[in-house]
Amino acid sequence: MIDPAKPRNDAVGDAERTCSPALLEMIGITKCYPAVVANDGIDLQVRPGEIHAILGENGAGKSTLMKLIFGVATPDGGEIRWKGQPVSMENPATARSLGIGMVFQHFSLFETVSITENISLTVPGTLQDLSGRIRRMSEEFGLPINPDALVHNLSVGERQRVEIIRCLLQEPELLILDEPTSVLPLPYVRQLFATLRRLAERGIAILYISHKLEEIREICHRATILRQGRVRGTVDPARTSASELARMMIGREIPHARHKRASRSGRVHLRVADLSYNDPDPHSVDLKQISFEVRAGEVFGIAGVSGNGQFALARLLSGEETLPAEESGRIVLFDKPIGSMGAEDRRARGLAFVPEERIGRGAVPDLSLSQNVLLTGHRKGMVRRGFIRRRQRDRFAERCIDEMDVRCAGHRAPATSLSGGNLQKFIVGRELLLEPTTFVVSQPTWGIDVGAAALVRQRLVDLRDAGNAIVVISEELEELFEISDRMAVMYEGRMSVPVATTSVRPEQVGQMMIGHFDAAAPRQTA
Amino acid sequence: MDAFVFVFGGAFMTATPLLLAALGELTVEKSGVLNLSVEGMMALAAAIAFMATYNTGSHLLGFAAGAVSAMILSVVFATLVLFFMANQVAAGLATGILGLGLSALLARSYEAFTLAPLSKLDVPLLSDIPILGPILFHQDLVVYLTIGIGVGLIAFFYRTRAGLILRVVGENPHIAHSLGFSVMKIRFRAILFGGFMAGLAGAYASTVLTPVWSQGMIVGRGWIAVALVVFGTWRPLRVMMGAYFFGAALLGELAVQSGGIAISSQLMTCMPYVLTIIVLAVVSRDAVRIKLNAPVSLGENYRPIG
Numbered sequence: 001m002i003d004p005a006k007p008r009n010d011a012v013g014d015a016e017r018t019c020s021p022a023l024l025e026m027i028g029i030t031k032c033y034p035a036v037v038a039n040d041g042i043d044l045q046v047r048p049g050e051i052h053a054i055l056g057e058n059g060a061g062k063s064t065l066m067k068l069i070f071g072v073a074t075p076d077g078g079e080i081r082w083k084g085q086p087v088s089m090e091n092p093a094t095a096r097s098l099g100i101g102m103v104f105q106h107f108s109l110f111e112t113v114s115i116t117e118n119i120s121l122t123v124p125g126t127l128q129d130l131s132g133r134i135r136r137m138s139e140e141f142g143l144p145i146n147p148d149a150l151v152h153n154l155s156v157g158e159r160q161r162v163e164i165i166r167c168l169l170q171e172p173e174l175l176i177l178d179e180p181t182s183v184l185p186l187p188y189v190r191q192l193f194a195t196l197r198r199l200a201e202r203g204i205a206i207l208y209i210s211h212k213l214e215e216i217r218e219i220c221h222r223a224t225i226l227r228q229g230r231v232r233g234t235v236d237p238a239r240t241s242a243s244e245l246a247r248m249m250i251g252r253e254i255p256h257a258r259h260k261r262a263s264r265s266g267r268v269h270l271r272v273a274d275l276s277y278n279d280p281d282p283h284s285v286d287l288k289q290i291s292f293e294v295r296a297g298e299v300f301g302i303a304g305v306s307g308n309g310q311f312a313l314a315r316l317l318s319g320e321e322t323l324p325a326e327e328s329g330r331i332v333l334f335d336k337p338i339g340s341m342g343a344e345d346r347r348a349r350g351l352a353f354v355p356e357e358r359i360g361r362g363a364v365p366d367l368s369l370s371q372n373v374l375l376t377g378h379r380k381g382m383v384r385r386g387f388i389r390r391r392q393r394d395r396f397a398e399r400c401i402d403e404m405d406v407r408c409a410g411h412r413a414p415a416t417s418l419s420g421g422n423l424q425k426f427i428v429g430r431e432l433l434l435e436p437t438t439f440v441v442s443q444p445t446w447g448i449d450v451g452a453a454a455l456v457r458q459r460l461v462d463l464r465d466a467g468n469a470i471v472v473i474s475e476e477l478e479e480l481f482e483i484s485d486r487m488a489v490m491y492e493g494r495m496s497v498p499v500a501t502t503s504v505r506p507e508q509v510g511q512m513m514i515g516h517f518d519a520a521a522p523r524q525t526a
Numbered sequence: 527m528d529a530f531v532f533v534f535g536g537a538f539m540t541a542t543p544l545l546l547a548a549l550g551e552l553t554v555e556k557s558g559v560l561n562l563s564v565e566g567m568m569a570l571a572a573a574i575a576f577m578a579t580y581n582t583g584s585h586l587l588g589f590a591a592g593a594v595s596a597m598i599l600s601v602v603f604a605t606l607v608l609f610f611m612a613n614q615v616a617a618g619l620a621t622g623i624l625g626l627g628l629s630a631l632l633a634r635s636y637e638a639f640t641l642a643p644l645s646k647l648d649v650p651l652l653s654d655i656p657i658l659g660p661i662l663f664h665q666d667l668v669v670y671l672t673i674g675i676g677v678g679l680i681a682f683f684y685r686t687r688a689g690l691i692l693r694v695v696g697e698n699p700h701i702a703h704s705l706g707f708s709v710m711k712i713r714f715r716a717i718l719f720g721g722f723m724a725g726l727a728g729a730y731a732s733t734v735l736t737p738v739w740s741q742g743m744i745v746g747r748g749w750i751a752v753a754l755v756v757f758g759t760w761r762p763l764r765v766m767m768g769a770y771f772f773g774a775a776l777l778g779e780l781a782v783q784s785g786g787i788a789i790s791s792q793l794m795t796c797m798p799y800v801l802t803i804i805v806l807a808v809v810s811r812d813a814v815r816i817k818l819n820a821p822v823s824l825g826e827n828y829r830p831i832g
Contacts, residue, residue, distance in 0.1 A: 108705060112822070152817075
């Protein structure tokens with residue numbers, strides 16, 4: 001399924017693409033915000049039919065640049081040209097009328113009304129007429145959706161298709177996609193890429209904003225790399241190595257987690273035996289006979305496409321969901337059955353947990369960071385006789401901010417004021433500082449940039465080296481290969497037999513992720 | 527047979543003030559605003575309408591005056607909630623108390639005065655049908671108009687663009703704003719319509735249903751209207767059926783009591799309320815449908831910037 005080596009399907013040939021005049025041209029664009037120059041003399045050219053990546057870490061100025069193109073903000077200096085003519089993007093309506101469409105990272109769809117009704121709010125036409133156009137467009141570009149479906153039933157991937165179709169109905173010549181794969185499970189990513197290639201063949205230019213190197217190398221014709229508000233180069237990503245791109249993006253080598261192989265002789269911290277679970281939500285899969293154990297000094301990775309039971313498994317491990325008393329022994333922590341214990345009792349026994357949702361499950365959005373620390377850290381001397389000891393609490397929060405390099409306005413900042421990546425660092429840091437002996441982490445680096453992800457992984461490895469047991473549930477295969485000692489794959493509620501990371505190849509695990517559990521069986525594939 | 531016609535024919539009249547107020551409140555809540563001043567708006571409108579009809583002899587003028595007075599009160603509420611971002615529950619309660627007080631004050635000297643009743647309309651031919659005729663086709667004009675407004679609202683919510691916009695503003699004002707709709711304007715209009723409907727409801731109660739003035743004559747009907755919206759799970763048809771059912775239960779209790787059946791009267795008096803709640807709760811117990819129909823942002827103020 002994953003085949004980065006496949007040549008890009010170019011209906012618009014390379015020569016044509018490089019010679020045709022620029023659709024959008026930006027010359028010396030500068031935008032300053034109080035205390036920060038977000039864009040500093042940016043030059044950018046986008047030609048019809050090309051997929052052009054804007055690559056950069058969080059805070060490199062990507063979002064600001066897109067806001068300038070889409071008319072959400074106006075530049076302080078420089079010139080924007082559209083088809084050779086200087087234009088000023090007053091507001092999104094101007095941009096739209098010129099033929100620029102944008103799919104934001106956060107979807108703006110209403111849940112309780114149908115797809116057609118959602119689209120009818122911004123695209124003129126009767127509902128019947130629109131429904132037909134949506135259906136035709138969805139067939140033409142391989143974006144399967146049912147126009148009459150209510151949005152609340154849709155998966156993330158389907159919602160994104162609706163957003164793209166909404167843009168396409170306005171017949172744009174330039175389509176901007178802001179981190180389109182950050183929320184998509186892998187199979188949807190393949191479909192999205194197929195659609196984008198088809199759009200490019202029609203001559204539509206695509207600006208693809210991302211920090212995922214492999215994706216950019218696979219799909220983009222050109223990449224402009226931003227760092228600290230400046231253009232650091234424009235390259236052909238297919239002819240540039242990932243480490244070269246990374247160096248341009250973060251200004252140094254990507255730090256890989258230092259890793260000495262685990263001994264695996266340690267005591268068993270966590271044992272799951274024959275765990276089955278019927279999920280009350282009819283849209284979720286049931287867990288079927290899951291067994292594994294995690295020992296002191298090892299990282300156990302759980303791979304798989306989201307929605308194959310990882311959600312329920314994480315809740316059962318954390319104690320958010322409990323088993324009936326007679327099944328308590330299916331989850332054992334240090335020889336003690338904990339399956340029927342609540343989250344609080346499990347934490348008291350040295351288990352810590354990071355959920356995949358930061359807001360609402362990992363942190364309370366309206367509370368300050370130090371109040372959020374109290375939620376799980378209250379055992380660390382922050383409470384005496386039922387009263388909160390503010391100094392201890394605030395010191396803990398500050399240590400967490402410090403050690404994880406969290407960019408925020410101090411420990412009094414509300415959790416919502418942090419960007420997703422920074423909040424993720426904060427939550428992981430908070431749990432790490434609890435010094436857990438058993439640590440369950442779901443999607444530890446989801447949506448955070450390369451540098452921060454490396455930091456989080458390094459901390460996980462350090463915790464392991466200190467003799468603790470770690471379970472990492474992740475969709476990112478590269479990450480699991482980097483830090484885990486053993487791994488298993490989940491598919492439709494079942495878990496494969498765990499294997500040592502050194503004994504499998506990523507392609508085999510990829511096969512296991514679509515249900516071929518025997519792909520990693522010890523047989524020679526020379 | 528007379529008791530049957532009394533209960534099921536009379537239920538239309540008993541239900542009309544509840545229905546008018548509930549349909550208005552439904553519209554307000556669909557836009558994401560909780561207006562708890564319905565009782566007060568009805569009380570004020572009842573007093574103003576009674577005085578207007580008493581002094582001019584015109585029911586039409588009575589209804590007009592009642593509607594305008596409740597709309598003025600709803601503007602007070604809208605100002606507090608939309609412009610000063612006051613808490614919706616507190617602002618609604620305060621405005622409601624203001625309405626109740628004004629009602630008692632203004633109509634002080636009209637205590638026990640009576641009005642001529644509004645004549646019933648007979649639909650030619652149809653009203654001669656036995657039983658069904660007197661139940662369905664021997665009602666006053668306002669009863670028919672109210673049902674018409676209900677049907678019109680269903681069409682508005684689910685068949686028009688404006689209705690769609692109203693619903694999505696109630697679901698997520700932030701996205702609605704980002705798509706270029708004025709949340710303030712839409713909510714203001716909804717609140718104004720809610721005031722208009724509560725005004726008609728109060729006017730009907732004091733000039734048609736019981737055309738005798740006594741202070742506090744609304745006796746909780748505004749609150750029942752608010753409850754009907756919730757128990758009807760924000761669906762116009764459910765709200766209409768709930769209002770009619772409540773009206774029938776109310777009269778049924780009277781019929782049973784006058785029939786001399788020996789059940790404690792306190793128990794009987796609470797029956798209509800209990801029955802209506804049970805029926806609506808049972809009929810609307812589908813959690814998913816409730817989630818789809820309930821306005822998600824209900825009670826949340828929206829600040830366009832910041």
